[in-house]
Structure formats: C-alpha cells, structure tokens
Amino acid sequence: MKIVALCGVGIGTSAILKVNAERALERLDIEADVTAADIASVKLAAADAQVILTSSELVPSIGKTNADVIIIDNFFDLDELTAKLEAALG
Amino acid sequence: MPSSPALPTSSSTQPTVKAAMSLPPLPLDAIDVGLHVPDWRAAIGAAGDALERSGSTAPGYTARMVGVIEEFGAYVVIAPGLALAHARPGPDVLTEGLSVVTLAEPVAFGHPHNDPVNVVLGLAVTTGDEHVHFVAELANVFNDSSIIPALAAAPDAATVRSLLGIAAPTGEDASTEETS
Structure with a gap:
C-alpha cells in the first residue's frame, strides 16, 4: 500500500502530513508506505499509489490519477486523518 | 516497509514521539506578537522579516514564500x-530557521476551511530532507488543538517560545533580549 502526502513545494507541509498520516495509520493498524511529494513530482510519486492526501487547494493541480484523492482540512487533526484514511482504506 | 524505529507502536490517541528531535532555535527576534497587518501578503512578509532578522534567511526568501502561495494557493x-x-x-x-508571527486581527488567505489566520509560522530549510527531523516535533506540538489559540493569545515572544516548548538558544542572554 502506498500513500502520497502532497504539497506545493515538497517541504514542510507535506512532511507534516506524512508524519501525521503515519500516526493515523498506526492507530488503524494499517501498514502503508507514506511518501512526501510536491506538485512537480506527483505524477511519478503517485503512479502506483492508492491514496493521495492533500489540501483542497492543490486538487486541481494533481491532474488525472487513479489514486483516491483525500482532502485534509486540518493537517494536525489526527481524528480527521484517521477517519478519512479509514473510510478510504478500511 | 521502513517504519521509523523512533515511533512507538501503541495506538494511544496522543502521539508520543519525544526523541532527540527538536525544533530549530527560536531567538526572540524571530517572534513577532500581535502585529497589525492588512492582508496575507503582509502576514507572510512579517514571517519573512522575522526569519531575516534572526539570521536564517537573506532578502529574497520572503518573496519566494509569497510566490509559493501565488502559484499553489492557500x-x-x-x-x-x-x-x-x-x-x-x-x-x-543561510541556516534552517523558524519564525512565529501572531496577528492582532486575523487575515484571510483564501482557504475554504481554515481561514482566517492569526498565527503564521515561517519555515526555512537548507535541504529537502534536513527539516524532517523537526517536523515530527512540530507535529507533536500542533497535534494539540489548543496550541493555535494559545499562541494567538500569547502576550509576548517569551510566552510563544515556551508554548512551543523551545528552549532559549545557547548563549542568548536574557538581558540582551529586546522587546521590538
């Protein structure tokens, strides 16, 4: 299972999203590889990903993808991340 | 799958990553409290000024932070x-750094859920990977949902720093800390 945490420039916000997604997955007891990526690299990074986690603002930039795109409003809210990941993966 | 050995495997509701990872130094001159700014650009500008003042960045970085939002949105x-x-x-x-700006009146960035903003963190890193060691620590601090309102209400820079759990940089003498 591969999950991509996506932000605009690939530092900071995507790393926070990655860290907290890993914490949410741990709660759910789901094994997955979470990769931080930026818009420039998302095509490649998400080619074999099941899920892309990102901000609503970046959804239009993702383009065509086979992955489920999950919009996270609050990157620090583990309850939101856990619920949305559970809905997508559970 | 390379799960980090530093992460506990418990499913407790509270993250407990307390390893040696720490936030970058946060000198008091990297903190501005209760600023009055007209819009998001000025808010980012203040966070950039604070990074510059504390020696983390050179002129130009602030404009690049604004550029990220212009390019990718809020x-x-x-x-x-x-x-x-x-x-x-x-x-x-010049060196990795963090700045914190709190706003007297919140400003809109154009985000559909999280506007308006009254706390702006400025982040500067020298490589794409280097920052990850303190991102986990940032997440620890901010996973507590009370921290953002507490920062917004902090009366001074020292309170902001202590809310973030950051110690004074070594060599920083309290008597030299100005109140700008």
Whole structure:
C-alpha cells in the first residue's frame, strides 16, 4: 500500500502530513508506505499509489490519477486523518 | 516497509514521539506578537522579516514564500488559524530557521476551511530532507488543538517560545533580549 502526502513545494507541509498520516495509520493498524511529494513530482510519486492526501487547494493541480484523492482540512487533526484514511482504506 | 524505529507502536490517541528531535532555535527576534497587518501578503512578509532578522534567511526568501502561495494557493493554511509559510531551499536560506508571527486581527488567505489566520509560522530549510527531523516535533506540538489559540493569545515572544516548548538558544542572554 502506498500513500502520497502532497504539497506545493515538497517541504514542510507535506512532511507534516506524512508524519501525521503515519500516526493515523498506526492507530488503524494499517501498514502503508507514506511518501512526501510536491506538485512537480506527483505524477511519478503517485503512479502506483492508492491514496493521495492533500489540501483542497492543490486538487486541481494533481491532474488525472487513479489514486483516491483525500482532502485534509486540518493537517494536525489526527481524528480527521484517521477517519478519512479509514473510510478510504478500511 | 521502513517504519521509523523512533515511533512507538501503541495506538494511544496522543502521539508520543519525544526523541532527540527538536525544533530549530527560536531567538526572540524571530517572534513577532500581535502585529497589525492588512492582508496575507503582509502576514507572510512579517514571517519573512522575522526569519531575516534572526539570521536564517537573506532578502529574497520572503518573496519566494509569497510566490509559493501565488502559484499553489492557500494550501499553506494547514490548520484553522495557522499558516505555515515556506519555500524551497535556496541560496537565500543561510541556516534552517523558524519564525512565529501572531496577528492582532486575523487575515484571510483564501482557504475554504481554515481561514482566517492569526498565527503564521515561517519555515526555512537548507535541504529537502534536513527539516524532517523537526517536523515530527512540530507535529507533536500542533497535534494539540489548543496550541493555535494559545499562541494567538500569547502576550509576548517569551510566552510563544515556551508554548512551543523551545528552549532559549545557547548563549542568548536574557538581558540582551529586546522587546521590538
């Protein structure tokens, strides 16, 4: 299972999203590889990903993808991340 | 799958990563409390000025942080009331750094859920990977949903720093800390 945490420039916000997604997955007891990526690299990074986690603002930039795109409003809210990941993966 | 050995495997509701990872030094001159700014650009500008003042960045980085939002939108508003301003590493990043600006009146960034913003963090990193060691620590601090309102209400820079759990940089003498 591969999950991509996506932000605009690939530092900071995507790393926070990655860290907290890993914490949410741990709660759910789901094994997955979470990769931080930026818009420039998302095509490649998400080619074999099941899920892309990102901000609503970046959804239009993702383009065509086979992955489920999950919009996270609050990157620090583990309850939101856990619920949305559970809905997508559970 | 390379899960980090530092992460506990418990499913407790509270993250407990307390390893040696720590936030970058946060000198008091990297903190501005209760600023009055007219719009998000000025808010990012203040976070950039604070990074520059504390010696983390050179002129130019602030404009690049604004450019990220112009290019990609308000995704940097990653939680209600909080913007994490940042740009890619570059020659204008002298050393990794963090700044904190709180706003007297919140401003809109154009985020559909998390506007308006009253706390802006400025982040500068020298490489794409280096920052990860303190991102986990940032997440520890901000996973507590009370931290953003507490920062917004902090009366002074020292309170902001202590809320973030950051010690004074070594060599920083309290008597030399100005109140700018």
